[in-house]
């Protein structure tokens with residue numbers, strides 16, 4: 450993170466399952482609520498002033514296929530920055546993800562199961578690679594958050610030493626629940642790394658975003674917002690205004 454940054458970045462989320470924009474609860478397959486066209490959703494966030502889009506291929510994450518063509522279409526239609534996540538685990542899926550023009554890609558499972566490959570792509574692609582640390586308690590979860598993948602802080606130490614440039618931290622217990630972010634987890638991760646952290650999961654109100662903003666001096670750079678926007682708890686314009694000072 451640059452020393453001058455003091456405003457929390459917001460990344461509205463578009464999670465894609467079977468061609469539709471959906472929200473999950475706790476990231477569980479089968480808990481989907483559908484919100485229609487992913488492209489329409491993404492364009493709506495862009496029109497509302499988003500500077501970032503967090504775009505997730507849930508089928509690729511769960512291993513139930515993929516939405517590659519649609520993800521590419523959405524990413525390429527954006528004038529704003531795109532963070533792409535879901536099922537990026539090998540050279541082929543990484544090449545497809547980078548070819549969408551995404552600003553950065555988020556590696557989850559592979560960071561737990563294939564450390565050598567992840568060290569290699571971090572060395573090759575630098576800050577185009579973020580690592581998603583998806584946790585229950587302090588246990589990481591991979592394969593669409595369905596399998597345990599080791600200890601959060603041990604993995605963080607390894608990734609720090611490999612030069613990982615950014616972490617996207619999700620408390621799975623909070624994700625899609627509108628129960629508020631896990632601020633303690635975010636504080637703890639910031640204490641364990643000097644790399645920027647993007648918060649994810651649980652945002653329910655403008656006060657939650659203000660509370661995450663308070664963590665910017667500790668290293669929290671941004672916050673993903675999903676369910677709260679789709680449930681109309683607030684508008685993206687209101688959220689951007691809330692974090693603008």
Ligand SMILES: O=C(O)c1ccccc1NCC(=O)[C@H](O)[C@H](O)COP(=O)(O)O
Nearest residue numbers: 462476510535593624625650651675676
């Ligand atoms: O990002 C992934 O790879 C992923 C894999 C499996 C299940 C869910 C996954 N991502 C979900 C998200 O990134 C959510 O969009 C995000 O955490 C927003 O959460 P919320 O604001 O609580 O809806």
